Amino acid sequence: MGKVKKQKERTFLQDLLNFQGSLNGKSKFLDEVRLKGAEEVRNIPFPTKKLEDWKFISLRDLYKDSYELASDLDVEVPDLSEHYLPESKGARLTFVNGSFSAEHSSTEDIPEEVLIGNIAKLAEEDNDLLKEHLNKYVENNFEEDVFSSFNKAFLKDGVFVYVPEGLTVDVPLHMLFVQTVADEKYFTTSRSVIVADKESEVTIVEDHIGLGDNKYFNLPVVEINAEEESYVKHTKIQRDSRESIHIARTAAFVHHHANYESYTITRGAKLSRNEPRISQRAEEVEFTVDGLVLIDGDQVSDTHSVMDHRFSHCESHQLHKCVITGKAHSVFNGKIFVRKDAQKIDSFQENRNLLLSRKGLVNTKPQLEIFADDVVCTHGATVGQLEEDELFYLMSRGLNEQQAREMLIYAFALETIENISVDSVQDLLVDEVHRFTENQLDSKLTV
């Protein structure tokens, strides 16, 4: 026993707990939330490779450094307008290093009936809806999870949206999380809570951008509650700094006749871990948890997802595609649970990997745990390269090798992008794919 204790990973992250109290004093509610989070962190060890769910990646790069609190940094914020989405001109909440920036935000196109704001302000106002929903979904879907508790211990600001019954928000809400360049390594965090009440509809774009190539640790947590007959579309784009560490949690509740549709695009960070966990809360729901990962150099991307089918009649879809080159490493573990009385489940899961280099690495592990007998679950995983015949076909039409490769990679990646409903997001992702293929073609590859 003593030996185990000795081996327990001690990290500089725990030192940060000494400073989390400095956030106190503005909202009693948030003070208590943070206190609870800090207590939880003290009782849950940070994960190591010895845990089944963490065995494919190393967190040494996260643990080896100490971090400043992002809110303690003096930063100069450059012009951010190039990152704005035209559709969301009047529907944007911007956070710079985790703190709300009114200057870069506007909600004038959001209908008045919608409650939208930054968490810090709503907490100061002691908002009842915020208090009702905050932490409810993440605490349910993530038990004994040090990272969501860590997020809680430093919960300071973020997005809160409540769309009332029957309302459709026509404009996509852009949640822009910008991390600035700094000399110090820093820890930054955010919380987003999206509640779509009965028969409402809302589209959110969660956008993480690193402005430089400095190291920081970004720990965002997103909570979604799709009430009866509601429709929530969620696109996440992760373009954090190439030296950063991005560990994210997404907890979604999907109720009767509701639809939650999510697309996650991973392009940035040195090490990223996405954990979407979708919980079916009633019969007859639909959800989608698609993903596209484009990684090169020494990037590591890990997606651990949970699709928890708890009631009958659910259609779920997960297409997770990865393009890996250089020495990059992609991990996928998709858990599909079908509870005992959850009959008539139709669940699709596929992880397809396009491995473009000899030194790239893929670990993929679909995982089904089915306790009902009347279900259709298709799942599969493939790892492939660009086919010589495909290249030959395109080259015989006159395209050079680079054009042909780019076209095939683009074709592979497009399937996950083309369903995203916000046009400018589609466009910027198509550009990302092109830039990615150009980059990787510059460094001459092996087929």
Place this chain on the structure above:
Amino acid sequence: MLEIKDLHVCVEEDPSEKILKGVNLTINEGEIHAIMGPNGSGKSTLSKVVAGHEAYEVTQGNILYNGESILELEADERAHLGIFLAFQYPVEVPGVTNKNLLRQAYNTIAEEQGREELDPLQFEDHAREQLKLIDMKEEFLERSVNAGFSGGEKKRNEIFQMAVLQPKLAFLDETDSGLDIDALKIVANGINELSGEDNAVVLVTHYQRILDYVQPDHVHVMIDGKIAKSGDKDLAIKLEEEGYDWLSEGASVL
């Protein structure tokens, strides 16, 4: 235009697997050739080797195009010279429309040949014109290259691509197989429309059927990696009636 001289080819990964064992063939401008022969005789390999597929290695002989060897050229460089291959099994490229692929291909070839490139509108006019040839609707341009196409649509798409790219020398690798009679007529019509005085077409085929609609100037029979016999259209008729056995001197042939 094309001179194939004593061409010996093996599979690159397995040099002991020799497929072509001394092919000689001359194709001139304005000609239509048909290459027939049983399965495994090397017909398809010959067309892929001319187009520059890297899975095959030329161990002996040469391929001259307008007097110059093309053996060292990549597939795209051969396409730039005007060589085209209609594939037996066209590749599906989901997410890339016919229009985008062909415009990029057309303009790359035009640039290499010193011809004028077409802007998107000009190209669309040009492509629409060619669609009539294969009796396809305009939506065809916007569909992803071969993705979800039926066998017949894929073959027609190959002829369409040929029509758009206007090659000087086209090898059609079993473009006629798997087509019903209506589609076969459309494909044959396309070939007839596209063959003219300054280009050449080589039909690689199993069946005499397409030759009812396309008149070849020369018919060649390929057996065991060599041209066993050449002749005119009558040779195709004789093959249809008598099969290949009389050519293979007792060797067993499927």
